[in-house]
Amino acid sequence: MAMASNALHHPLHQSISLKYPHLSHISRFSPSCLRFTSLRFPSTIRATSAVALEPELSTQQNQAIFACPVCYEPLIRKGPPGFNLPAIYRSSFKCKKCTKTYSSKDNYLDLTITAGMKDYTEINPVRTELFRSPLVSFLYERGWRQSFNQSGFPGPDEEFEMAQEYFKPARGGLLVDVSCGSGLFSRKFAKSGAYSKVIALDFSENMLRQCYDYIKQDDTISTTNLGLIRADVSRLPFASGSVDAVHAGAAMHCWPSPSNAVAEICRVLRSGGVFVGTTFLRYSSTTPRIERPFRERISRNSNFFTEEEIEDLCSTCGLTNYSKKVQQTFIMFSAQKP
Ligand SMILES: C[S@@+](CC[C@H](N)C(=O)[O-])C[C@H]1O[C@@H](n2cnc3c(N)ncnc32)[C@H](O)[C@@H]1O
Structure with missing residues (x-):
């Protein structure tokens, strides 16, 4: 508790709360989460680099929200925690059963079966x-x-x-x-x-x-x-x-x-x-x-x-x-x- 309240008053936390009020709840103030305060969200954010930069930040939260569209197994999430656009964008999601990986494109997470396919195309009505x-x-x-x-x-x-x-x-x-x-x-x-x-x-x-x-x-x-x-x-x-x-x-x-x-x-x-x-x-x-x-x-x-x-x-x-x-x-x- 003491650590959490100290972190609340950490200057980095205060600066991110002012700049990105919607992110201030994310980290829950564990020491590892303070690393998150150095992140920046430019208007066009890139998922791939974020995932490569912070592979150690795997979440406990929200793991079960998304399921694999192929087999409906819960997707394992890797990336910053929290349910908000930047955190989801910077995360990658993997189905252990299908070994298929899902990541974000242009600010949305693609969870279609065809996500990542290179050659296959399908005509819809x-x-x-x-x-x-x-x-x-x-x-x-x-x-x-x-x-x-x-x-x-x-x-x-x-x-x-x-x-x-x-x-x-x-x-x-x-x-x-x-x-x-x-x-x-x-x-x-x-x-x-x-x-x-x-x-x-x-x-x-x-x-x-x-x-x-x-x-x-x-x-x-x-x-x-x-x-x-x-x-x-x-x-x-x-x-x-x-x-x-x-x-x-x-x-x-x-x-x-x-x-x-x-x-x-x-x-x-x-x-x-x-x-x-x-x-x-x-x-x-x-x-x-x-x-x-x-x-x-x-x-x-x-x-x-x-x-x-x-x-x-x-x-x-x-x-x-x-x-x-x-x-x-x-x-x-x-x-x-x-
Ligand atoms: C007329 S818009 C409705 C938008 C909004 N919900 C509204 O009330 O105005 C219909 C939407 O259905 C989406 N749609 C069509 N086929 C779909 C599918 N197979 N799965 C999910 N969405 C689909 C279209 O992309 C389109 O955005």
Whole structure:
């Protein structure tokens, strides 16, 4: 205890607390952690050099948060401790079983199965690939997302409040914002202080870059307790039953396989954990019957579902307590892991 309180008054600790307030909690003031005070975080930080510089700083904390997307074994982390963007960025993660190593790229940790592959490439459906483009990622919060209001989406502030209501049983836990896009809702969840950790996760590299830029520009958002992860919603890099809340805003219609994704979400949720999603309906109960065949035809190549199909999907994947709110073709639904 004496050592800890001395370290608190250590000039190096005081200077890092002033300069990087979000890092001051990290070290827990053990002597070895004081080495961490000499780290600097330039605007573009490089993971590889950090890992090489400090191989001795392996963590006890957070080892079990991430799991290998190939075999779901917990990943062993090497690097500075703490759950925040710089610490995660400077860490490398290894699966002992697959001997595969995962590290960060452009400020996000890549936990896709294809991470590190050199020759293999895979073609995803257009609805997934569209959001990997730099232009769409740039435009997303600059008009694209606002256009959803025409279909009945209430807008980010109201959608966030509605989701928060559903997430009450998950307060204080780990929230994963799957398909976070540029982080519109991840930032709100992180700022709310309602969760111990928030993970902004998406498949699109460019959305994650955009997400990082918004976080950096926002002085009111602390990067503490916020992680940026690239992953496929159908192969989530978390152990079974380890997540308290999963949010998927305006996302289900973009996934290559919504059924694989919802099954995967159910796998990672703990008992009592909550899933909240929003999407566009193919049509709603108020859509005139004469209009429905037309809507069926135009949505033949996309994953726009009916209210009944979404409820069926959630319950077939093992989720209960299904609830929904519908406005025009906007639906917010919630379901819980029994
Ligand atoms: C319309 S955006 C939604 C962004 C944000 N959640 C919102 O509410 O505005 C859909 C997102 O789904 C992501 N996505 C598509 N396929 C995915 C997959 N297989 N795994 C994870 N995310 C995926 C896209 O990259 C895109 O960022």
